[in-house]
Amino acid sequence: MKKWIAVTLVILAVLVAGCAEEKVKPTPTPEEKKETPKEEKATPEKKTPTPTPEKKETPKATPTPKPTPKKVEAKSPVVECTVCHTKSVDYKPHVNGGQLCGNCHGWDPHKIHVGPGTINLDCKVCHGTPPKLVVPKPIEEGRTVCENCHAYPDAVKPSYGNLVNIHLPRGKYCTVCHGTDIAGIHKAADKFVEQ
Numbered sequence: 001m002k003k004w005i006a007v008t009l010v011i012l013a014v015l016v017a018g019c020a021e022e023k024v025k026p027t028p029t030p031e032e033k034k035e036t037p038k039e040e041k042a043t044p045e046k047k048t049p050t051p052t053p054e055k056k057e058t059p060k061a062t063p064t065p066k067p068t069p070k071k072v073e074a075k076s077p078v079v080e081c082t083v084c085h086t087k088s089v090d091y092k093p094h095v096n097g098g099q100l101c102g103n104c105h106g107w108d109p110h111k112i113h114v115g116p117g118t119i120n121l122d123c124k125v126c127h128g129t130p131p132k133l134v135v136p137k138p139i140e141e142g143r144t145v146c147e148n149c150h151a152y153p154d155a156v157k158p159s160y161g162n163l164v165n166i167h168l169p170r171g172k173y174c175t176v177c178h179g180t181d182i183a184g185i186h187k188a189a190d191k192f193v194e195q
């Protein structure tokens with residue numbers, strides 16, 4: 001009789017354990033169900049890029065199309081300045097721009113060119129190599145040392161400080177310095193209103 005009691009207790013214990021497992025199981029199952037739709041969602045997402053031929057390039061290519069429309073949006077409201085300003089290269093403040101570099105970039109050549117967050121040029125680009133070490137000095141009196149360089153495309157050739165020639169070929173349009181408030185710049189064009 002004691003054996004039967006023991007056996008029933010064992011069976012009960014197993015059943016209770018089974019119930020407990022069953023009770024435990026329900027909680028994981030919705031989680032498993034939650035995971036499965038994710039996988040289902042993930043697969044069509046993976047499928048969408050596939051239409052494009054190269055599978056490896058598509059994930060890299062997908063982020064790039066996004067910036068391109070943004071660039072178009074950013075550029076579209078901006079008027080093409082050079083339509084009217086055809087001689088901006090010859091404007092005095094642009095020609096004499098060498099005096100202004102430091103106002104916007106700072107005057108310390110090392111903070112601009114060397115170290116983290118910069119293009120990190122090798123010292124020898126400006127100072128040469130050991131037997132012929134040089135400290136750059138302005139090519140002409142009245143010029144700044146910045147003008148020794150920054151021609152386009154060869155940045156180590158003299159630019160003579162022309163702001164337009166330095167910035168525009170490098171993709172830095174008039175608006176990086178003058179802003180995009182075109183009406184604000186040209187307020188004088190509305191001078192007739194106040195009269």
Ligand code: HEC
Nearest residue numbers: 078079080081083084085174175178182185186187188189
């Ligand atoms: C439709 C012709 C036209 C376009 C396009 C144009 N400008 Fe002008 N801009 C002028 C004229 C004309 C003047 C001189 C009269 C004036 O100030 O309105 C001028 C003057 C300026 C001035 C001098 C303002 C001052 O008060 O000293 C700046 C700076 C300038 N433009 C920048 C720009 C920039 C940057 C762009 C492009 C985003 C641009 N302009 C597009 C015609 C134009």
Ligand code: HEC
Nearest residue numbers: 097098100101103104146150161162163166170172176177
């Ligand atoms: C009125 C302000 C201003 C002046 C003056 C100025 N710059 Fe700039 N420059 C800028 C701005 C703004 C940028 C764009 C910065 C950016 O995109 O992070 C720039 C970018 C540059 C770049 C980087 C272009 C690239 O390839 O990314 C160089 C090189 C440069 N300037 C050189 C010069 C030199 C040399 C002078 C003096 C002759 C000068 N700048 C004067 C405002 C100025």
Ligand code: HEC
Nearest residue numbers: 107108109110113114121122123124125126127135136145
């Ligand atoms: C973009 C050009 C450029 C680069 C790159 C550059 N320098 Fe210079 N350096 C200059 C200029 C220009 C001067 C002259 C002082 C001035 O105009 O501020 C100078 C001055 C110096 C001086 C002082 C010399 C003196 O007699 O006053 C030292 C030292 C120096 N640089 C070391 C370095 C080292 C080390 C590196 C590389 C980690 C370096 N530079 C990278 C342009 C550069």
Ligand code: HEC
Nearest residue numbers: 101102105107109112118119126136145146148149155156
């Ligand atoms: C001996 C030549 C030399 C001199 C002097 C020099 N630069 Fe440069 N600079 C370079 C080169 C080379 C580059 C990198 C190529 C490029 O941007 O076209 C550069 C890059 C730059 C950049 C872009 C930095 C970046 O992180 O992208 C700016 C801004 C700049 N120079 C401004 C100046 C200013 C301002 C001065 C004067 C204080 C100056 N440079 C003096 C050669 C020079």
Ligand code: HEC
Nearest residue numbers: 081082085088091092093094100163164167172173174177
């Ligand atoms: C690197 C910066 C920079 C770039 C790029 C630049 N400018 Fe300027 N511009 C200046 C500075 C600095 C001045 C003188 C101070 C001022 O008027 O803000 C100036 C002055 C002017 C003036 C007034 C001229 C005068 O004699 O008073 C006009 C107009 C102008 N810029 C138009 C343009 C146009 C158009 C472009 C593009 C083709 C352009 N700028 C590109 C910095 C820049």
